[in-house]
Amino acid sequence: MKNRGFSLIELIVVMAIAVILLAIGIPMYASWSKKTQVKKDIYNIYSLLNDARVKAFTMKTNCAVSCSSSNELKLTCGNKLVSVINTKTRFGHRFQLGSDNMTFGIDGSANIVGTIYSLELKNKPATCISVSRLRIAVGEWDGDNCNVEE
Template sequence: MKRLMNKKGITLIELLVVIALIVIMLSIAIPMYNRWVKKEDVSGDVQKIYSALNELRVRAFSGKQECKMQWAANPFKKVDLYCGGSKIGEIQLKNDFEGSIKLGVSYVDFSSDGTADHNGNIHIKGDDYGARYSCVNISEIRISLGKWDGTDCNTEE
């Protein structure tokens, strides 16, 4: 009996307890991680749209040419960028977005003086997963980030 007491190692029960604790921790951590990834995807997509709109505005003003961002239909995951009538690029998005520009309009265009011809917003369709910004508001002279509340893009001013 004394020989068995001197053995070093772990028992099957101890091993099962450790495995059970790991499973419990993973069952909490994995959904939190997935939500964080979705939140960062939304933030990244909104930043891409915001940056592209600002770049188009600058190109329109500095090149004295018309530029626009266009999408096929709502909801969309891809936008095309045009300046001077030529396609200059496209942006692939990870989430579905909708444009609320003007009835029947699926683009934002900038005239040669750098002003937007249509006011409105581009926003996430569905859950924003708690992202700080979930929409881009477009006015004639300003592009700003905001939080979509289901009906409007609320910007920090």
């Protein structure tokens, strides 16, 4: 009578191959997942800043984006809280005059300019946002500056 099935050695070899593939794949997945989360959070903040600019212009009121903690940003127009976003990524900021707020005037231009950057990834694409008087752009944070492609 002939046995139909796998021997113990064959099962151990297959399990060893699976463990090796997992050992290689899990760190790669974790790295990819972190980069994707940072990019998603950066673009959410970018959208919030653009929303602040548009609302300031259309509502003819001053709007501010405040960074009260490393992962929460609030958009207020006038004295009204418009929206709040919480990110999974920790961010730092450097605003003009040491402020915690980035403000937009009634013409839609930034009154206080600066940079918001990821504290978790450096030297990677889409890790910071630079706000100048007339432009909001996503760039790469090098530890000191947000390098934006022109």
